[in-house]
């Protein structure tokens with residue numbers, strides 16, 4: 671029971687610092703769970719939950735898209751420990767499976783982003799004035815930064831490089847079996863027409879949020895990239911729908927706030943911009 675309680679409350683980021691095998695074991699655990707689910711589906715002749723294609727997909731898509739974005743927002747809050755201590759891990763793990771990337775990578779990469787934000791080498795997803803260059807760089811850089819994070823903690827030795835190569839294979843393999851679970855659970859039509867594109871779209875939304883809140887819309891050079899509070903009326907409305915994510919400077923200063931847009935720092939920035947317009 672104690673072991674279960676410890677697992678339920680432990681942060682992947684701190685486990686990563688405690689054991690050089692932690693991430694490999696973490697993905698190995700989810701790999702085995704997914705394989706077990708696939709075998710159970712096969713043995714029981716499981717039929718997908720959703721048939722199709724059907725017109726109701728179109729009606730469900732906006733709500734699902736909103737839900738996927740919120741899954742990322744809640745995982746983000748879980749990485750900062752902003753839920754009650756007993757449920758941060760559970761929220762992060764369950765929603766991490768829904769958006770496929772899983773909690774550990776979100777946690778490890780995001781802590782690195784806060785520690786080294788806008789460092790051109792060490793920030794796992796540094797931004798560029800071009801949004802699409804940022805998208806491309808983010809996608810190819812995350813795995814590289816997981817390697818780097820490992821070497822920063824455990825040393826860059828030939829043995830650790832071999833270990834990390836195996837961890838990466840385990841991570842890719844876990845992605846594959848997890849995606850297979852969603853495919854067989856939802857059925858091919860819903861998976862290809864709704865689940866996969868909306869999940870990918872929500873990922874793009876998150877990359878856009880990170881780009882815009884690191885001054886992407888105004889920056890002319892990479893030196894101009896830094897966390898900003900976005901205060902236009904459009905972003906004030908968006909903050910109401912998305913838990914204050916565009917108050918990102920306030921978030922970097924005070925990551926323990928569940929909704930940084932409600933804090934007086936952000937409100938002061940909004941008031942200053944309003945005053946300047948009058």
Ligand SMILES: [Zn+2]
Nearest residue numbers: 783787897918
């Ligand atoms: Zn940031």
Ligand SMILES: [Zn+2]
Nearest residue numbers: 746750780925
């Ligand atoms: Zn954060």
